[in-house]
Amino acid sequence: MEAELKEMLKDLESLKSLLPDPSHLSSINKLQSRVEHITNMAYSTPMRRSKVKDMSAEVVDSNPYSRLMALQRMGIVNNYERIREFSVAIVGIGGVGSVAAEMLTRCGIGRLLLYDYDKVELANMNRLFFRPEQVGMTKTDAAVQTLSDINPDVVLESYTFNITTVQGFDTFMTSLRTKAFGPSKEGNGVDLVLSCVDNYEARMAVNQACNELNQVWMESGVSEDAVSGHIQLLIPGETACFACAPPLVVASGVDERTLKREGVCAASLPTTMGVVAGLLVQNTLKLLLQFGNVSPYLNTLSVLDELLPLFLSQGYNSLKDYFPTMEMKPNPHCSNGACLERQKEFLLSKPARDAAAARARMEAEAALVAEGPLHDDNEWNISIVDDSDVEASGAAISDALPEGLTRELPSADHFQKPQAAEPSATIVDDLEELKKQLEALNAD
Numbered sequence: 001m002e003a004e005l006k007e008m009l010k011d012l013e014s015l016k017s018l019l020p021d022p023s024h025l026s027s028i029n030k031l032q033s034r035v036e037h038i039t040n041m042a043y044s045t046p047m048r049r050s051k052v053k054d055m056s057a058e059v060v061d062s063n064p065y066s067r068l069m070a071l072q073r074m075g076i077v078n079n080y081e082r083i084r085e086f087s088v089a090i091v092g093i094g095g096v097g098s099v100a101a102e103m104l105t106r107c108g109i110g111r112l113l114l115y116d117y118d119k120v121e122l123a124n125m126n127r128l129f130f131r132p133e134q135v136g137m138t139k140t141d142a143a144v145q146t147l148s149d150i151n152p153d154v155v156l157e158s159y160t161f162n163i164t165t166v167q168g169f170d171t172f173m174t175s176l177r178t179k180a181f182g183p184s185k186e187g188n189g190v191d192l193v194l195s196c197v198d199n200y201e202a203r204m205a206v207n208q209a210c211n212e213l214n215q216v217w218m219e220s221g222v223s224e225d226a227v228s229g230h231i232q233l234l235i236p237g238e239t240a241c242f243a244c245a246p247p248l249v250v251a252s253g254v255d256e257r258t259l260k261r262e263g264v265c266a267a268s269l270p271t272t273m274g275v276v277a278g279l280l281v282q283n284t285l286k287l288l289l290q291f292g293n294v295s296p297y298l299n300t301l302s303v304l305d306e307l308l309p310l311f312l313s314q315g316y317n318s319l320k321d322y323f324p325t326m327e328m329k330p331n332p333h334c335s336n337g338a339c340l341e342r343q344k345e346f347l348l349s350k351p352a353r354d355a356a357a358a359r360a361r362m363e364a365e366a367a368l369v370a371e372g373p374l375h376d377d378n379e380w381n382i383s384i385v386d387d388s389d390v391e392a393s394g395a396a397i398s399d400a401l402p403e404g405l406t407r408e409l410p411s412a413d414h415f416q417k418p419q420a421a422e423p424s425a426t427i428v429d430d431l432e433e434l435k436k437q438l439e440a441l442n443a444d
């Protein structure tokens with residue numbers, strides 16, 4: 001294409017020299033500049049930055065991590081650069097998974113494992129992330145293409161298979177165990193699994209794998225009617241697993257696949273998907289980088305949830321912007337054998353956990369005593385006042401001004417209310433007067 005455009009420019013140049021009438025010159029010039037513009041666009045290739053060895057906090061326009069490292073300077077995160085040590089597996093690269101993958105990529109996560117067997121379709125374009133020119137590519141490959149352009153520092157692995165098949169499940173387990181990225185790490189090869197799938201079967205497969213591997217994971221979902229969703233943190237043995245509270249569809253023996261109606265598809269909105277992906281990644285960052293509180297269960301109620309009353313007892317409706325949280329203890333009668341094993345281990349480790357917690361509490365108290373008062377030099381004479389005192393003394397405190405200060409405007413108490421209209425007697429008098437006048441007129 002570039003060669004043809006070059007030829008076209010040459011033709012226009014020679015046409016200009018051959019032109020007998022100079023009045024046509026401006027039109028040719030205009031045409032020539034348009035072709036030059038298209039040529040430039042054809043030549044421009046997307047800019048790819050080179051890899052960055054260390055995350056720097058340097059505040060320069062060319063530093064892709066300066067805004068993230070600022071979290072450390074502002075005391076939100078202790079050591080942001082640790083994010084490069086973490087591996088996160090995302091199962092399901094759809095409306096939620098793809099956006100979660102992009103967020104983690106932009107945050108500079110160390111390694112992402114992406115699982116999906118589907119292809120990009122035009123029907124996905126109402127959501128974020130995928131582009132029309134990627135239609136027909138597998139979602140995992142299209143995701144790797146986009147994400148590696150955004151941040152070449154992230155190690156991306158694409159797994160294109162269905163985790164609910166026997167072979168797929170085995171490959172899934174092996175990939176989660178593999179420790180090529182952090183050989184010295186304890187446990188599995190990944191730090192967290194994010195389930196962003198859209199069906200029960202796949203969720204149960206993720207649940208099974210994570211229970212067997214004693215792997216912490218987070219579940220997410222968006223309702224069929226697109227206006228709500230949920231996220232849930234699952235720690236094997238410690239919190240309820242996905243099988244601990246069986247959804248009604250299974251309890252009643254109905255196969256989920258039969259619930260899908262021919263020709264009827266679930267609704268989806270980029271907004272709800274974006275909200276759920278945002279909540280999921282926010283909690284992922286909090287969990288990995290250890291700041292704030294991680295939501296054990298954050299739910300945004302839905303039509304799907306109506307099918308799962310045992311599992312989701314409360315929820316948020318996006319129409320009301322309501323975000324309740326709740327914790328779910330594991331079910332001692334869970335049908336999942338691996339879940340029961342993890343529960344046993346968790347109970348056995350209780351004394352050690354209690355001792356560690358007591359030790360940490362004592363250390364924290366000792367550190368507090370050693371530190372002394374927070375601010376020794378109270379330059380501004382700031383003192384802490386009990387809330388109830390303020391309420392009891394009421395407006396007197398809020399109205400009092402330090403010596404030497406006066407109010408430019410009167411305070412509310414001094415505001416003169418406009419004089420109320422005189423009682424209706426005047427009106428009655430006026431009416432009487434009017435009546436008299438009318439009678440006088442009629443008498444004439």
Ligand SMILES: [Zn+2]
Pocket residue numbers: 240241242243244245330331334335336339340
């Ligand atoms: Zn369970």
